[in-house]
Amino acid sequence: xxxxxxxxxxxxxxxxxxxxxxxxxxxxxxxxxxxxxxxxxxxxxxxxxxxxxxxxxxxxxxxxxxxxxxxxxxxxxxxxxxxxxxxxxxxxxxxxxxxxxxxxxxxxxxxxx
Amino acid sequence: xxxxxxxxxxxxxxxxxxxxxxxxxxxxxxxxxxxxxxxxxxxxxxxxxxxxxxxxxxxxxxxxxxxxxxxxxxxxxxxxxxxxxxxxxxxxxxxxxxxxxxxxxxxxxxxxxxx
Numbered sequence: 001x002x003x004x005x006x007x008x009x010x011x012x013x014x015x016x017x018x019x020x021x022x023x024x025x026x027x028x029x030x031x032x033x034x035x036x037x038x039x040x041x042x043x044x045x046x047x048x049x050x051x052x053x054x055x056x057x058x059x060x061x062x063x064x065x066x067x068x069x070x071x072x073x074x075x076x077x078x079x080x081x082x083x084x085x086x087x088x089x090x091x092x093x094x095x096x097x098x099x100x101x102x103x104x105x106x107x108x109x110x111x112x113x
Numbered sequence: 114x115x116x117x118x119x120x121x122x123x124x125x126x127x128x129x130x131x132x133x134x135x136x137x138x139x140x141x142x143x144x145x146x147x148x149x150x151x152x153x154x155x156x157x158x159x160x161x162x163x164x165x166x167x168x169x170x171x172x173x174x175x176x177x178x179x180x181x182x183x184x185x186x187x188x189x190x191x192x193x194x195x196x197x198x199x200x201x202x203x204x205x206x207x208x209x210x211x212x213x214x215x216x217x218x219x220x221x222x223x224x225x226x227x228x
Contacts, residue, residue, distance in 0.1 A: 004155075031215055042117075042204050042219035043156070088155050092215035099208060099215035100146060100169065103155030 003027075004091055006104035013079055014112055021074045021087055021107045029091030032065055032072045033101065037086040046074075079111045115139075117220035119205050125226045126195055133191045134223045138207030145188050146217060147180055148204040149173065156204055162188060195227045 004025045013019055023032070031050045035043035047056050049065035049072060056063045062075040072089055086108050090101040118137045126132050138145050143164050148156035159178070161169045164185040174180075177195075182188040192199055202224050206217040 033216060035219070040222075040224065042119075042206075042222045045216065045218060048216045090155070090217075099144065099217075100158040100161055101148075101156075101206075101215070101217060103157070105153070106155050 004089055004102055004104035006087075006089060006107050008107060009105065010108050010110075012110040012112065015081055016078055019076050019079060019109070021076075021089075021109075022071070023073065023089035023104050024071045025091060026070065027091070028069050029093070029102075030069070031092045032069070033090045033092070034063055034072070034074055035088040035090065037088060037106075039086075043088055076109075079109075081111045081113050084109060084111050117205055117207055117218055119203075119220040119223050121223055122221060123224050123226075125228065127228050128195060128197060130195055131191065131193045132195060132225065133189055134203055134205075134225075136188045136190070136205030136220060138186070138188070138205070139209075139218055142207035142209050142218075143185070144208040144217075145182055146206045146208070147188070147190050148206065150202040150204055150222070151200075159190075159203075192225075195225075197227050200225055200227045 007022045033048045034046040037043040047063045052067045052069045054065045060077045064073045086106045088106045090103045120135045145162045147159040150156040158171050159174050160180050162182040177193045180190045202222045204222045206219045208217045
C-alpha cells in the first residue's frame with residue numbers, strides 16, 4: 001500500500017513567520033500535487049510537480065519535488081492569516097494507470113494575526 | 114470554464130435510506146473520480162471513470178455503493194441502505210489527462226450525515 005506521510009499534522013504560527021510542510025513516501029510518484037482546503041469545501045489545486053528536483057514558486061509559496069520523486073515540501077514565506085487552511089499533498093501513480101491520487105492526511109495550518 | 118459542480122452540497126438522511134449524489138465535471142474532461150473524506154483525514158479514492166467506462170473501484174466501495182457515468186459526462190454516486198459510518202464528505206474530481214501529469218480538479222463536495 002502506498003502511503004504519503006505529512007508532517008507536521010498541526011501548525012499554529014504568528015503572521016509573518018515562515019513555515020515548511022513535508023510530504024514523504026517510500027514510493028515513487030509520477031507527479032505530486034498540493035491542495036489547500038477550507039472547511040466544508042473541496043480541495044483547491046495549488047501546484048503540480050512532475051520532474052525530480054523541480055522547484056515551483058507561487059507568490060510566497062515554494063514547492064519542491066525530491067530528486068527521487070518520493071517526497072515533496074511546501075515552504076511559505078511571511079505567512080498571512082489568509083494562508084490558514086488544510087494543506088494536502090497527493091501523489092499520482094503514473095501513466096498507464098488510472099491516475100488516482102493517494103493523499104496524505106493533511107497539515108492544518110493556523111496563522112494568527 | 115465553470116469548474117466541477119456537485120449536488121446537493123449537504124444531505125441529511127436517516128439510517129437505511131438511499132441517497133444519490135451528482136457530479137458535473139469540467140467540460141471535455143474525460144476522467145472522473147469519486148473520493149470520500151472523513152474528518153481530519155485526506156480524501157480516499159472510491160472509483161474512477163474514463164468516459165463512460167468505470168475502470169477501477171476501491172475496496173472501500175461496498176456493494177451498497179454504485180456509481181454511473183452513462184453518457185461520459187455527469188456522474189452519479191448512489192448509496193443504498195445508508196449506515197452511520199457512511200457519514201463523510203463525498204468529493205468528485207475530473208482530469209483531462211495529459212501525458213504523465215494527472216492533475217485533478219475537485220468540486221465543492223457533498224457532505225452526508227446519516228442519523
